[in-house]
Amino acid sequence: MNSFGERIMSLSIRWKWWRARRQSFPHDEIHRAGDLAETRLAMLSRAAGRKNGWKIYESVRIPDPEGGRREIDMVIIGGNTMLVVEQKHWAGSFVITKDHHFIQNRNNGTQHNHDGVADRIARKADLLTALHNKRLGLTGQDKLDYRVIVAMTHQRLEWPKIPGNLKAEMVNEAGFIKLLESTKPGELNPDLVETLDGFNTWDEVHLNGGLLLKGDVFGLGLGKDVDEWFAERDTDVEASLIQKRSWFSLFSNNPTEVHLSRGSKNIEAKVPYGLSLNMHVVGEKRRREVDWATIERIFVSKPPAVWAVHEPPNKEQDS
Structure with a gap:
């Protein structure tokens, strides 16, 4: 040339x-709103849980034996206790079917089926807990104590009656913060810290x-x-x-x-x-x-x- x-x-x-x-x-405004809500809840959780020694991990990604990986919105540890948290920032209202599918009714008149929100986060909690117990060879009373929580954080959300056999606790933002402020889990377990620090x-x-x-x-x-x-x-x-x-x-x-x-x-x-x-x-x-x-x-x-x-x-x- x-x-x-x-x-x-x-x-x-x-x-x-x-x-x-x-x-x-x-x-992307839809995803950005969700990201901002997750950031807000993490900040509030750190402030609320600091006095009682809760440690916060965001967007924890764990391996799945069936292939791939799964993300957990937030994992909070204190003592030998772990809180596995799924956050939803829905407005409008929702219902939970007999199959535990979460149906969201948006303010714009549309509807969306989120399937088994509680079932999915409960499975992730089981996977994470099993991995921790296996890594350390824990059995019986030495096994990790954990709670599965779905936090609905939007202020303008109408709640239905929650089924008693749901695999997760359902809380709003105020209830979640109160849980961290009122629960004293004890001295942080260093083995549990090592487990959570191992994920990216x-x-x-x-x-x-x-x-x-x-x-x-x-x-x-x-x-x-x-x-x-x-x-x-x-x-x-x-x-x-x-x-x-x-x-x-x-x-x-x-x-x-x-x-x-x-x-x-x-x-x-x-x-x-x-x-x-x-x-x-x-x-x-x-x-x-x-x-x-x-x-x-x-x-x-x-x-x-x-x-x-x-x-x-x-x-x-x-x-």
Whole structure:
């Protein structure tokens, strides 16, 4: 290709790169409302449970013997007691059928069947408890004591009569906070802390404009040295980016910069055109590439402990 052709291609690439940096991905309002409600409940729980020694874990992901992994909204531990919590932030009203299916009646007139909300979280609690007991070889009275809770946190929700044989306790936000404030579980069991510390949570990729992608990040795609640094992690990895978007940045050779941190170790790098990280997004069948030019920041959870390793992502089912 002659020099004129190379110049045209270069301008074309610069234009495409600049457009990618300026692209905005707005929030998914439905999922964002749920995320904000979960964050709020976790903050309230920490404040309410601090005096009595409750320890809070958010978005705990556990392996499932039937394949894949399962997410628990919140796990709270104190003494040798564990609270396994599913949060729902529904408005409107709901009913519980004889099969324990939760039917939500939304304020806009629509209806949604959430199936066995209590049954699902009870199963997750059983899996988590069995894993802890097996890891430590606990039997009989030494086994972990646990409670299964569904917290309905929206202030404008009409409640039905709750079946007595439901597999979970049903509480509103005030009732849940009161539970933490009024229950003294005793001195925290270090073995239980070790169990919960062994799990990881969702990786998060925040795009320009606010859209959040949750899932698993498998590679940063920033070159061999950075990928090796990333693979050796034993703690969380965070990255923040500077994206130059002005007209002048159209002619910049380094318009995207990234700052990576892993504990006390930090890396700063220029991100060339066309690089992307590789991840599996929750709810999608296959991994995808995410262009670094579209990213604002990322959070990658620490790897799980050896005994808490999940199934390979191409076989997994997240819920």
